[in-house]
Amino acid sequence: MGPYSLKVARVINAYRENYNTVTVDVEFDLKDAKAGQFIMFYAFGRGESPITIADYKNGVMTNTIRIVGDVTGYFESVKKGDNLYLRGPYGNSWPLEKAFGKDLVIVSGGLGLAATRWIIEEALSQKDKFKKILSLYGAKSYDDILYRDRIKYWEKEMNFQTILNISDERWNKKVGLITELIENNDLDEDSVIFICGPDPMVKACVEKLTLKGVKKENIYVSLERHMKCAVGTCGHCMIGPYFVCKNGPVFNYSEIEYFYNKKGV
Numbered sequence: 001m002g003p004y005s006l007k008v009a010r011v012i013n014a015y016r017e018n019y020n021t022v023t024v025d026v027e028f029d030l031k032d033a034k035a036g037q038f039i040m041f042y043a044f045g046r047g048e049s050p051i052t053i054a055d056y057k058n059g060v061m062t063n064t065i066r067i068v069g070d071v072t073g074y075f076e077s078v079k080k081g082d083n084l085y086l087r088g089p090y091g092n093s094w095p096l097e098k099a100f101g102k103d104l105v106i107v108s109g110g111l112g113l114a115a116t117r118w119i120i121e122e123a124l125s126q127k128d129k130f131k132k133i134l135s136l137y138g139a140k141s142y143d144d145i146l147y148r149d150r151i152k153y154w155e156k157e158m159n160f161q162t163i164l165n166i167s168d169e170r171w172n173k174k175v176g177l178i179t180e181l182i183e184n185n186d187l188d189e190d191s192v193i194f195i196c197g198p199d200p201m202v203k204a205c206v207e208k209l210t211l212k213g214v215k216k217e218n219i220y221v222s223l224e225r226h227m228k229c230a231v232g233t234c235g236h237c238m239i240g241p242y243f244v245c246k247n248g249p250v251f252n253y254s255e256i257e258y259f260y261n262k263k264g265v
């Protein structure tokens, strides 16, 4: 099979997360995949899109898709029993072992929670290996919140905190920016941090974390760039000398900082 060969996966469950986002569970053999990797989904006549593996359990892969254009629009009508065409997994993974014996802090903004969900589950399943696990999630509004059932479970099992940008009468917890959650928690300077979210959020979080004494070498970010091939040949996804599809999407912040903060790179 060549690098662009497609496989077929059957949808066993498809449901709405919120007004613009759907989650699909598909039967797909991913035994060597790791949390942080992504899949290229093909929509006939429309093209391909990279989508993070949001979870994988017992032969079932979960993907969460925000409907923003042609390819992702296809998922709006996907239903149980449909076949999806895809290739992958691609990319690297979250380096969970770097946090063994330390505090692990997972910071997710908006749809970024899709890229951290699996690593949250993995960390929880090995809870004893960390000094502590703290998970911070920022969503724009009450209606944007993802994975409501999983969040209830995570809140019971670990220190999981959610903040909304916009207040809402249905919400009696924190309102503000995710950087405020970072500010309000005691963080060990040796903590290992995983972040996924929009670029401005990632940059603001890194700034706040470094002000609290966390080393940039201990911060890992998952990046999104436009992709075509996903195998390091077309150059669409490059950030400086790095291919986000092949060297990433997870990067050590200290390694990409220069290119990440440079305009036009």
Ligand SMILES: Cc1cc2nc3c(=O)[nH]c(=O)nc-3n(C[C@H](O)[C@H](O)[C@H](O)COP(=O)(O)OP(=O)(O)OC[C@H]3O[C@@H](n4cnc5c(N)ncnc54)[C@H](O)[C@@H]3O)c2cc1C
Pocket (backbone or CB within 6 Å): 038, 047, 048, 049, 050, 051, 052, 053, 064, 065, 066, 067, 068, 069, 070, 071, 072, 073, 111, 114, 115, 223, 224, 225, 226, 227, 249
């Ligand atoms: C490694 C990786 C993992 C991703 N995981 C997910 C995921 O789990 N769920 C999800 O919903 N989306 C994810 N995305 C983003 C997703 O791939 C794009 O939203 C999708 O390709 C858009 O395709 P489209 O044809 O629907 O829209 P288009 O018509 O191509 O684009 C619609 C809008 O989205 C913007 N856009 C398109 N691609 C990207 C991109 N890669 N990064 C930022 N903006 C983009 C365009 O500039 C445009 O404004 C991921 C992207 C990458 C690189």
Ligand code: FES
Pocket (backbone or CB within 6 Å): 226, 227, 228, 229, 230, 231, 232, 233, 234, 235, 236, 237, 238, 243, 244, 245, 246
């Ligand atoms: S998407 Fe082609 S090089 Fe990364």
